[in-house]
Amino acid sequence: xxxxxxxxxxxxxxxxxxxxxxxxxxxxxxxxxxxxxxxxxxxxxxxxxxxxxxxxxxxxxxxxxxxxxxxxxxxxxxxxxxxxxxxxxxxxxxxxxxxxxxxxxxxxxxxxxxxxxxxxxxxxxxxxxxxxxxxxxxxxxxxxxxxxxxxxxxxxxxxxxxxxxxxxxxxxxxxxxxxxxxxxxxxxxxxxxxxxxxxx
Amino acid sequence: xxxxxxxxxxxxxxxxxxxxxxxxxxxxxxxxxxxxxxxxxxxxxxxxxxxxxxxxxxxxxxxxxxxxxxxxxxxxxxxxxxxxxxxxxxxxxxxxxxxxxxxxxxxxxxxxxxxxxxxxxxxxxxxxxxxxxxxxxxxxxxxxxxxxxxxxxxxxxxxxxxxxxxxxxxxxxxxxxxxxxxxxxxxxxxxxxxxxxxxxxxxxxxxxxxxxxxxxxxxxxxxxxxxxxxxxxxxxxxxxxxxxxxxxxxxxxxxxxxxxxxxxxxxxxxxxxxxxxxxxxxxxxxxxxxxxxxxxxxxxxxxxxxxxxxxxxxxxxxxxxxxxxxxxxxxxxxxxxxxxxxxxxxxxxxxxxxxxxxxxxxxxxxxxxxxxxxxxxxxxxxxxxxxxxxxxxxxxxxxx
Numbered sequence: 001x002x003x004x005x006x007x008x009x010x011x012x013x014x015x016x017x018x019x020x021x022x023x024x025x026x027x028x029x030x031x032x033x034x035x036x037x038x039x040x041x042x043x044x045x046x047x048x049x050x051x052x053x054x055x056x057x058x059x060x061x062x063x064x065x066x067x068x069x070x071x072x073x074x075x076x077x078x079x080x081x082x083x084x085x086x087x088x089x090x091x092x093x094x095x096x097x098x099x100x101x102x103x104x105x106x107x108x109x110x111x112x113x114x115x116x117x118x119x120x121x122x123x124x125x126x127x128x129x130x131x132x133x134x135x136x137x138x139x140x141x142x143x144x145x146x147x148x149x150x151x152x153x154x155x156x157x158x159x160x161x162x163x164x165x166x167x168x169x170x171x172x173x174x175x176x177x178x179x180x181x182x183x184x185x186x187x188x189x190x191x192x193x194x195x196x197x198x199x200x
Numbered sequence: 201x202x203x204x205x206x207x208x209x210x211x212x213x214x215x216x217x218x219x220x221x222x223x224x225x226x227x228x229x230x231x232x233x234x235x236x237x238x239x240x241x242x243x244x245x246x247x248x249x250x251x252x253x254x255x256x257x258x259x260x261x262x263x264x265x266x267x268x269x270x271x272x273x274x275x276x277x278x279x280x281x282x283x284x285x286x287x288x289x290x291x292x293x294x295x296x297x298x299x300x301x302x303x304x305x306x307x308x309x310x311x312x313x314x315x316x317x318x319x320x321x322x323x324x325x326x327x328x329x330x331x332x333x334x335x336x337x338x339x340x341x342x343x344x345x346x347x348x349x350x351x352x353x354x355x356x357x358x359x360x361x362x363x364x365x366x367x368x369x370x371x372x373x374x375x376x377x378x379x380x381x382x383x384x385x386x387x388x389x390x391x392x393x394x395x396x397x398x399x400x401x402x403x404x405x406x407x408x409x410x411x412x413x414x415x416x417x418x419x420x421x422x423x424x425x426x427x428x429x430x431x432x433x434x435x436x437x438x439x440x441x442x443x444x445x446x447x448x449x450x451x452x453x454x455x456x457x458x459x460x461x462x463x464x465x466x467x468x469x470x471x472x473x474x475x476x477x478x479x480x481x482x483x484x485x486x487x488x489x490x491x492x493x494x495x496x497x498x499x500x501x502x503x504x505x506x507x508x509x510x511x512x513x514x515x516x517x518x519x520x521x522x523x524x525x526x527x528x529x530x531x532x533x534x535x536x537x538x539x540x541x542x543x544x545x546x547x548x549x550x551x552x553x554x555x556x557x558x559x560x561x562x563x564x565x566x567x568x569x570x571x572x573x574x575x576x577x578x579x580x581x582x583x584x585x586x587x588x589x590x591x592x593x594x595x596x597x598x599x600x
Contacts, residue, residue, distance in 0.1 A: 066548070081310065
């Protein structure tokens with residue numbers, strides 16, 4: 001399979017300056033919260049998955065409980081094969097930066113991505129490139145609460161995603177903690193909470 | 201206010217006061233009808249029917265009247281195909297003369313490799329030969345709109361179902377399901393020229409039924425239509441013949457001058473078949489198979505005569521119509537019986553495949569308005585004057 005198809009996570013169905021909503025091609029196949037994703041190939045936009053939802057394809061049709069007599073969820077889906085066609089999984093992404101002249105600019109893109117633009121998972125080199133600098137963390141910290149409705153959940157998920165990428169990289173972890181310390185120097189309780197959640 | 205609800209409610213109360221009385225009279229009649237079902241011989245009734253002259257459309261009976269059958273086992277692997285349609289009728293007030301038929305199709309496969317296909321396909325008719333059917337015997341053309349468009353839509357639903365079945369390579373037991381009736385009596389009820397009726401029958405109806413029948417010879421395939429809350433009285437009308445005291449029956453001669461309600465057979469005049477079978481059948485049971493004596497069947501359905509049975513789904517009494525080549529095959533009748541009950545169960549009271557086919561087919565008022573707006577934009581972009589009618593404009597802009 002073509003790599004660009006293989007790495008495709010979904011397709012944008014809503015877009016604005018702050019970010020976008022992408023629809024997955026397969027039910028329940030959204031990237032986890034905190035994942036860095038890419039949109040477009042020339043001058044791509046980068047963003048972080050902030051919210052995942054699965055709901056009825058038509059907003060006026062709600063799912064109802066129908067498994068009273070089923071022994072497992074697999075059996076329920078097999079006995080009601082239409083369900084998978086009537087539900088859709090989407091994920092929201094907050095835009096965090098874009099690539100211009102081979103240089104990552106952290107912040108919002110000048111124009112939001114187009115509707116139907118493909119959303120891809122990032123390659124290792126793209127992840128390395130984006131996480132070289134940690135300037136985007138301040139933007140993420142500012143938007144973390146509004147993105148998922150719970151204090152710092154998005155920030156913590158993103159930090160976990162980053163730490164999982166470089167598990168044995170002590171320097172990277174030190175750099176990250178230093179950046180967090182600078183960011184929350186006036187709110188030590190918040191910093192303590194984040195460090196504790198990350199089990200650092 | 202466009203509808204004065206206070207006035208309307210007052211009139212409604214006045215006009216529905218008698219309904220409760222009629223309801224209790226109906227229960228008495230239904231119990232009487234069940235006793236009749238169990239005591240009558242079908243040979244006797246059919247003899248009476250054959251020698252008599254009557255106006256009722258009575259069901260033809262090939263076996264006993266009082267048979268009832270419990271739910272058969274369903275196969276492990278099976279498929280249900282359902283088609284439904286909706287339409288946008290021609291509007292004289294629109295800027296473009298067109299009609300649209302939207303066909304919704306659902307294929308649900310159950311068992312080891314369960315899967316679902318849900319799709320809809322719009323068909324738009326704009327040109328003269330798409331909007332009219334030529335009468336071969338005159339210079340007249342019949343516009344495809346209103347009731348005629350309804351007929352064409354129903355026939356296209358059947359045709360789509362038959363094409364889907366014909367191209368399906370699987371050989372697992374399959375039920376092809378339609379909503380409503382298989383008896384296309386409206387074809388003969390709209391004073392259409394003979395050549396137009398023939399065209400509809402020979403282009404759509406018979407080839408579609410032939411196609412499904414052909415598939416059913418190769419692999420277990422049933423065709424059925426599901427009528428929810430049926431109001432039909434075919435069996436009640438048969439009972440009217442049974443209780444008629446005159447021999448031979450001749451409605452005009454013996455009762456032509458009597459008012460409705462005073463004729464001897466009016467002792468079952470307040471009930472429908474549904475009333476009888478809602479008491480007679482237990483949950484999951486189906487009735488005996490009866491055959492419709494509708495004129496359209498006698499005239500055009502040779503080899504595809506339509507039979508029907510009533511089914512207690514646990515939620516309602518449904519009328520299930522099947523062609524004779526299904527009715528005469530016990531295995532296919534059992535397949536139809538079991539799969540419809542399963543579909544109703546999965547659809548929480550109504551066959552899930554039909555519910556989803558309807559969802560695929562439905563054209564909402566918003567869809568219609570959006571489509572008309574697209575047409576207007578398209579015509580404007582092509583510098584075509586979009587007149588539309590003043591009546592249509594007046595409805596859109598409701599000024600004071």
